[in-house]
């Protein structure tokens with residue numbers, strides 16, 4: 001990765017001309033890498049080579065662009081939040097990933113990986129899922145491309161997310177319950193990776209965020225940068241200055257944020273990632289290695305990875321993508337946390353003010369804007385581009401319980 005520093009419009013040396021290719025075997029500064037069992041090294045090396053070739057191949061790009069347009073519904077809209085802007089004294093623009101097929105940004109990455117897998121001659125997709133959103137997106141892409149899908153899911157998550165388990169079944173995917181450990185996402189990741197070792201020849205492991213061994217964090221960011229690239233062009237049309245003062249996105253593993261930031265990293269915009277208080281690996285995590293990469297993870301006093309807890313299942317992952325840890329080290333992006341209470345309030349305010357029912361995950365980004373607007377952190381008159389990562393239908397049961 002090119003870490004050369006560039007100066008921003010304020011005259012200070014603050015920004016890295018970053019978010020290019022990672023160096024070596026996927027290093028983003030001190031983070032990333034490829035910490036996998038020897039039996040998986042050839043598969044990671046093959047994937048790196050195949051992704052590089054595909055990404056440089058105009059025909060692959062055209063295939064993916066066409067699917068994103070005629071199937072996934074891209075470009076997604078950029079909606080000015082008229083009434084909230086007036087209430088808050090800022091200009092707030094919403095990048096509407098909630099309008100993409102299957103209801104979130106996850107489809108961007110999954111269509112990219114499924115097309116790549118087919119190009120590599122694979123016939124099956126393996127995935128892990130926590131809340132079920134990535135499982136549903138993977139099952140969808142598999143159905144579209146005539147592949148089979150095996151989705152690993154913790155037993156506890158299967159109980160909590162019955163609707164998405166049923167949806168995956170409808171789409172023809174096999175859901176495999178994982179009964180080890182805490183029986184949640186972390187254990188499903190372990191199991192999916194173990195299963196991949198025995199099935200590398202026919203199966204591609206479709207990871208759902210900017211995590212895992214190289215090339216995944218880089219590849220997933222590249223598949224998600226369509227969010228940032230579209231948003232950059234849409235901001236140029238919507239804003240007098242052409243680029244926003246702030247770019248805000250929620251961070252679970254960090255894929256919608258990474259894709260968004262990629263479109264603005266070379267502008268003066270301040271990049272803000274918003275984590276759930278109970279799953280804030282960037283804020284409360286320590287350096288460690290898990291699931292094939294080095295990054296920040298929530299850990300107990302013995303260095304054991306702790307479970308994350310928040311109101312939104314999609315942010316309940318104890319780690320964060322390595323590039324985010326690097327962007328924070330460089331001072332190029334800032335990471336903040338919000339509480340479950342603030343998130344519920346943000347969902348309600350967006351519903352009432354704009355008629356948009358967003359996902360609990362996405363509401364984290366908005367919750368920070370609601371708190372910070374008018375303070376020195378986010379002064380009155382600022383322009384803000386916020387990625388609304390998904391829609392809230394899936395959260396109806398949780399909201400009914402909380403109300």
Ligand SMILES: *Cc1c(COP(=O)(O)O)cnc(C)c1O
Pocket residue numbers: 103104105106133134208209210250251252253254255256257314315359361362389390391
């Ligand atoms: C999965 C999910 C997230 C969290 O994943 P990232 O990789 O951090 O983007 C955020 N929002 C929605 C709607 C999701 O489904």
